[in-house]
Amino acid sequence: MTNRVLTLQINGQEVSGREDETILEVAREHDIHIPTLCQLEGLSSIGACRLCLVEVANVPKLLTACITPIQEGMEVHTESERLNHYRRLVIEMLFSEGNHICSVCVSNGHCELQNMAQLLGVDHVHLPYRNPQRRVDASHDRFIFDPNRCILCTRCVRVCDEVEGAHTWDLKARGIQSQVMTDLNQPWGDSTSCTSCGKCVHLCPTGALFEKGKSVAEMSKRREFLPYLTIMRGKHR
């Protein structure tokens, strides 16, 4: 099947892309930055974090750039006072939801949530902190899961299912009670499906998944394997 090339405008700039590409993909090809957290090239896109919402002329609703395919003549705006306000609120919501204490976090300085907050200019959180009680799972030989730092981006769930094929991770409960879990809510160390490949740990944007033995600010993640695996499998999206 051949894909036509379409032209559109992003922030007033004339750009082009294949008709099967999303707004986000075309924007990245043209060095236009759209913030994202749950999206990662090589995994399926789910449109959950809402950071990549963009304005499109003549469309009343905001659209998720990571999922919306481009259309001929589309006029996309990726930056506006309103969008930035919403994006900052999303980040504030994440901080208020869990227990994100950067000063004692293994990922301090290498954290996507922290970086995104700085990028979007979140200088304080004006929502009340919810301070949930969440138990850490350190039962695995090599890794630790700290749900206090989890932002439920579900990258671990997707990479385990789509790339590793183990489907050890999944979601439990719903709404504000949602958490990721291993197997059917069993300790990670007891998991019979986990291959201990560590892909989930290295794709995790925060310090929710990390290697044992790492202290504050020592956990930097290595993601080179994902584009490599994606190309190897010939599934370029």
Add this chain to the structure above:
Amino acid sequence: MLAEDLHRMAAHERAQQLQYDHHIIVCSGTACRSANSEAVRQALEQQVQERSQIGVCTVTNGGCRGLCAAGPMVSVEPAGLLYQGVTPADAGAIVDSLGSAPVPHILCDTSAAFFSKQRALVLEFAGNLDPDRIESYLANGGYDTLLKAVTEMTPTQIRDEIVRSGLRGRGGAGYSTGLKWNTVAKAQSAEKYVICNGDEGDPGAFMNRSEMEDYPFRILEGMTIAAYAVGAQQGYIYVRAEYPLAVSRLKGAIRQSEKLGLLGNGIFGTSFNFNVDIRLGAGAFVCGEETALIASVEGKRGNPRPRPPYPAEHGLWGHPTLINNVETFANIVPIIRNGSEWFAGIGTAKSKGTKVFALSGRIQNTGLVEIPMGMTLREIIYDIGGGIPGGRHFKAVQTGGPSGGCITAQHLDLPMDYEALMQVGTFMGSGGMIVMDDSSCMVDVARYFMEFCMTESCGKCIPCRVGTAQMFDLLDKITRGEATLDDLALLEELADMVRNTSLCGLGQGAPNPVRSTLRYFRDEYLSHIVDKVCPAGVCKMQHREEVLP
């Protein structure tokens, strides 16, 4: 089954019915069952036996009469009598009175506005059909419309009829049904699906439950016509497991229809095949959202996904899927049978036909009503609903469930149609109407609906997951009398953000009760916050002095 068989079975059933002089029909809907209608039916059967009326009188199950508050309801045909609040002790008197004067103390006045102002299209036959027997449906013209559709009409003609009728989705959003059918029909795919959305979950809504319980055959017939019109071979009815009676009735209806060849391969001797299966919802409200529902049918976690692509192009297992509400499918048979002009003659300019509403809350006649679109709220509440009990005053009515808003006394003369409701900040929704009087606190109402959305959020997108919880905390704080004006400003900021950034309808609609009550009852919020007083006396205020030791 061929056309002759259909007509022969219908004629046979009608002849059977005529052998009896009297038919006693006991409502077997969930509401009347909970009021002991099963025991009433058994007592009636026993009395018929004891008074040797067998062969003269039948006792059968029937459907809902709408007046659920006055159940159990018993009707006597062909005399056209309706009894309310019947107990097993009344059975003897009812059987004795057959053919003579009715039993006065339980007689229901069928000339009352509750009955005379309604217009029955979906709730046709007023509960006289036996929902467990396909023969009863066939005797009343059942499956004649399907026969006409598959033997005399092309799929295009059917879709044109639906487009011309102006029917709009009865699930709440009001999207044109004909347009949806055309989109699915045009989609290129060898496999297509039809899904009936019976995952009714709004608090105070029980229209779809009653429709599935009383008219399972008509819903199947409507789905089959839809499948023929869009080119689908497989259908699913997604029902919540909390509706056990609806599930068993639908299962029975599918089995009986399959047995007669009204579902399956080569329907009415044509090359058209259609099968229907039931899928049960496990209790998640969000599975009423179409993309979450599809994920659930696929066996996945019931999380919604962003649209577009819409299910009409990319639905169940990636195939084009037609997904309509129960009531939408229930409207198909009357439209095809009587023609689109007839249907378009009912209702208002942009909202055609009728709508079934479930009246609940502070209203005299709690129950199920069907009205032509465009009737005013005043007529529904005061004429059909019988007004507010206990000499209290009407305050507001919540439509559209937890994603809707309230309509206040100033809009009592508002005609009920999709656009008019949208203008006052609420929406039609699936048809739940919760009536509130001056003893209801609107902040407490908003808090209740926010708690519902918080616990029912799937947790996938951040604005809905965290936003509903934060808004609930703020509303709870207001009802405790501990909030400040800053909290109110934050509540409004979050309401705007959650509405505009959430992934699906649940999150986008969750702030609506807050926005709507703030629009009409801001003074109530302010008296909670500034004066620390709940005007309706519902909220227990905790004063600072009392909290601190």
